[in-house]
Amino acid sequence: MAARKPTTRTAKPAAPATPPPCEPCDGTGQVAVTVRVGRRHRVVGSQEGMCLACFGTGTA
Numbered sequence: 690m691a692a693r694k695p696t697t698r699t700a701k702p703a704a705p706a707t708p709p710p711c712e713p714c715d716g717t718g719q720v721a722v723t724v725r726v727g728r729r730h731r732v733v734g735s736q737e738g739m740c741l742a743c744f745g746t747g748t749a
């Protein structure tokens with residue numbers, strides 16, 4: 690009578706799923722924000738602002 694060895698399952702670590710990049714910022718975590726100034730809200734340019742969709746993480 691042979692004692693059966695309990696089959697030890699080697700737990701394979703799940704492959705790290707790469708999170709999809711955020712769409713509005715394209716994964717950068719920053720988006721261009723138009724800067725308006727004055728009463729007429731004249732656009733004077735744009736600056737980098739934190740993406741509100743991913744909160745600067747760059748991943749959705």
Ligand SMILES: [Zn+2]
Pocket residue numbers: 711712713714715716717718719740741742743744745746747748
């Ligand atoms: Zn984003």
